[in-house]
Amino acid sequence: MSSPAGAGAPSVTLEPVGKGNRAAILALELLPEQQGFVASNAESLAEARHDNEAIARAVVADGRVVGFLMYSVPEDEDEAIIYRFMIDRREQGRGFGRAAVSRVLEEIAGLARTRHVSICYEPENAAARRLYASFGFVENGLDEDGEMIAMLELGG
Numbered sequence: 001m002s003s004p005a006g007a008g009a010p011s012v013t014l015e016p017v018g019k020g021n022r023a024a025i026l027a028l029e030l031l032p033e034q035q036g037f038v039a040s041n042a043e044s045l046a047e048a049r050h051d052n053e054a055i056a057r058a059v060v061a062d063g064r065v066v067g068f069l070m071y072s073v074p075e076d077e078d079e080a081i082i083y084r085f086m087i088d089r090r091e092q093g094r095g096f097g098r099a100a101v102s103r104v105l106e107e108i109a110g111l112a113r114t115r116h117v118s119i120c121y122e123p124e125n126a127a128a129r130r131l132y133a134s135f136g137f138v139e140n141g142l143d144e145d146g147e148m149i150a151m152l153e154l155g156g
């Protein structure tokens with residue numbers, strides 16, 4: 001059984017979104033059956049432009065943009081919310097998703113006031129459920145949109 005940041009895990013970095021990686025983020029694709037699991041990156045980047053609290057990151061491996069994620073830490077709250085996460089269809093199954101979750105949790109843990117992390121996904125999204133559960137996220141029930149909310153306590 002693999003650990004969250006298992007030995008031999010591929011190395012990824014999270015990079016801020018900018019001119020140099022925007023086109024590569026927009027070119028990332030999901031499998032057809034995954035398209036209902038997360039908003040398109042075009043929508044997410046458009047949203048991020050108008051939302052000062054949105055923190056958008058390219059997931060980079062071996063110099064390539066392989067994925068994208070977005071989270072926020074609402075003002076005056078001690079919780080970070082990861083609400084977009086995807087790895088390109090051609091790059092899935094190689095450990096990049098797991099490595100990206102490790103990196104974003106490190107980044108969030110480095111923010112002074114953050115004590116919890118929440119993440120949401122469609123209840124039928126078995127890959128996301130297994131991945132997040134392996135980091136200790138505990139399912140908290142469905143929100144009003146029918147999405148599963150899972151929570152992680154940091155530093156526990």
Ligand SMILES: CC(C)(COP(=O)(O)OP(=O)(O)OC[C@H]1O[C@@H](n2cnc3c(N)ncnc32)[C@H](O)[C@@H]1OP(=O)(O)O)[C@@H](O)C(=O)NCCC(=O)NCCS
Pocket residue numbers: 002030034037038083084085086087088091092093094095096097098099120121122125126127128130131134
């Ligand atoms: C979820 C997602 C990000 C995983 O990315 P990935 O790079 O393929 O993940 P990894 O290769 O690091 O695998 C990590 C874990 O995910 C789970 N997983 C990945 N693919 C899976 C599949 N087809 N079925 C079941 N579990 C799967 C496993 O638990 C795996 O752990 P393991 O290494 O112990 O087997 C990717 O499948 C994706 O982009 N899905 C579509 C978008 C989405 O669902 N986003 C999440 C909700 S916002």
